[in-house]
Amino acid sequence: MxxxxxxxxxxxxxxxxxxxxxxxxxxxxxxxxxxxxxxxxxxxxxxxxxxxxxxxxxxxxxxxxxxxxxxxxxxxxxxxxxxxxxxxxxxxxxxxxxxxxxxxxxxxxxxxxxxxxxxxxxxxxxxxxxxxxxxxxxxxxxxxxxxxxxxxxxxxxxxxxxxxxxxxxxxxxxxxxxxxxxxxxxxxxxxxxxxxxxxxxxxxxxxxxxxxxxxxxxxxxxxxxxxxxxxxxxxxxxxxxxxxxxxxxxxxxxxxxxxxxxxxxxxxxxxxxxxxxxxxxxxxxxxxxxxxxARTGLLFIYPEDGGKVGNKFRLNIKSGRFKGDRKPISKKCLCYTCKNYSRGYIHHLLVSEEPLGVRLTTIHNIHFYNDLMIRIRKAIIEDRFLELKKYWLGRSRV
Ligand SMILES: [Zn+2]
The missing domain is CATH 3.20.20.105 (Queuine tRNA-ribosyltransferase-like)
Structure with missing residues (x-):
């Protein structure tokens, strides 16, 4: 087996x-x-x-x-x-x-x-x-x-x-x-x-x-x-x-x-x-x-980007406020999309329904989740899981 x-x-x-x-x-x-x-x-x-x-x-x-x-x-x-x-x-x-x-x-x-x-x-x-x-x-x-x-x-x-x-x-x-x-x-x-x-x-x-x-x-x-x-x-x-x-x-x-x-x-x-x-x-x-x-433009962000329980750790890249924004989706993220492309470009791709937009946003959301799990695993191994949880959630609601 x-x-x-x-x-x-x-x-x-x-x-x-x-x-x-x-x-x-x-x-x-x-x-x-x-x-x-x-x-x-x-x-x-x-x-x-x-x-x-x-x-x-x-x-x-x-x-x-x-x-x-x-x-x-x-x-x-x-x-x-x-x-x-x-x-x-x-x-x-x-x-x-x-x-x-x-x-x-x-x-x-x-x-x-x-x-x-x-x-x-x-x-x-x-x-x-x-x-x-x-x-x-x-x-x-x-x-x-x-x-x-x-x-x-x-x-x-x-x-x-x-x-x-x-x-x-x-x-x-x-x-x-x-x-x-x-x-x-x-x-x-x-x-x-x-x-x-x-x-x-x-x-x-x-x-x-x-x-x-x-x-x-x-x-x-x-x-x-x-x-x-x-x-x-x-x-x-x-x-x-x-x-x-x-x-x-x-x-x-x-x-x-x-x-x-x-x-x-x-x-x-x-x-x-x-x-x-x-x-x-x-x-x-x-x-x-x-x-x-990811396909509808809801993209995950870290606490360092302003992600919190209240906004469900995400932003809507289709929002007009991202038009022309030269920053990456997340300053913390090391995914292919964040290393190479701006919020402004991804905003344009999604509102224009360009297939490339879906690829880039999906890469980001999957990388974010995988990276979150890597961080959680590391925190458990290093005996600081609750510390990490508190950093992300603040005073836990559950
Ligand atoms: Zn990313």
């Missing part, structure tokens, strides 16, 4: 920890950020751009790649990493989240049809957002798709709970998740035992339960008892408000084992959310909004 998690240092006062995840395609020094390459591409960037922005790992989306270009095409390339010419560690998600939430939105928006994906204990039935064809996602199918996509870290199939669901529906989703995760684990074991080509994939079990302490703890116990090599935490309570994310994580922080990494799926809340998650033991996370915001 070519997968392990080793603790390098644990913070004395919080659950923050620095560690190393070893995968068949290299190491990930944690805490770490994973940019999202939804369709085997971080929009606008080459794999060389990602490397130059200090990226350690990328996450692709099983749902999107299954629908297009299709599993067989990617399998013939040896997985989505060689397909996109990425040589480092990789992650895929199970597709459960996309089927549950994104599909409903797309379907309603584009076709005006209030037709939801159908979920039974067998699986999730859904229609392709590309051609309307019907598909079903079961734990077995999700494992087979992710096996073919060949990422180093893969996710069990779950049905995320939602604040929009009734109490009853959430209870069903939770029970179904445990059943599906158990099935995912069995299929994964079988696939690994028959493996002839390629390298070991580590399956992560996903903790559901929203902000319900009892459910979160019970779900973590189930994942540890089953023997998943890694742990993930999901659903919308991890996605946006740092206070809600903190509440969800507080339920499990005390019970995290030292030899298994914790991945927060779609961790939101900007740098504040990152500090609060790391405080509670998160080792690795992905977030599509870091690159999505």
């Amino acid at each position: 070519d997968f392990s998690f080793k603790l390098v240092k644990k913070d004395q006062k919080t659950h923050a920890r620095a560690g190393t995840i070893s995968t068949p395609h290299g190491k990930i020094e944690t805490p770490a950020f994973s940019p999202v390459a939804t369709k085997a591409s971080v929009k606008g960037l080459t794999s060389e751009d990602l490397k130059e922005a200090n990226t350690q790992v990328v996450l692709a989306n099983a749902y999107h790649l299954y629908l297009r270009p299709g599993v067989e095409t990617i399998e013939n390339f040896g997985g989505f990493a060689p397909f996109m010419k990425w040589e480092g560690p990789t992650i895929t998600d199970s597709g459960g989240y996309q089927v549950s939430f994104l599909w409903q939105k797309t379907r309603k928006k584009e076709q005006g049809i209030r037709n939801k994906a159908r979920v039974t204990d067998f699986g999730m039935y859904f229609y392709s957002h590309i051609d309307g064809s019907e598909h079903v996602l079961t734990p077995k199918i999700s494992m087979e798709i992710q096996h073919a996509l060949a990422a180093d870290i893969i996710m069990a199939l779950d049905q995320p709970m939602s604040q929009r669901f009734s109490r009853e529906k959430n209870k069903d989703a939770y029970i179904r998740t445990l059943k599906w995760e158990e099935e995912s684990f069995k299929v994964w074991k079988e696939l690994e035992s028959k493996r002839k080509n390629g390298s070991f994939q580590a399956l992560f079990g996903i903790i559901q339960g929203q902000t319900d302490k009892k459910l979160r703890r019970e779900c973590l116990k189930f994942i540890l008892d089953t023997g998943f090599p890694g742990i993930a935490i999901g659903d919308e309570s991890i996605g946006a408000d740092p206070r809600i994310t903190a509440k969800s994580l507080d339920a499990i922080s005390h019970f995290l084992p030292d030899d298994k990494p914790l991945h927060a799926l779609g961790l939101g809340g900007g740098p504040e959310g990152v500090f609060e998650a790391v405080t509670r033991g998160v080792d690795i996370f992905d977030n599509a909004s870091v690159t999505r915001m």
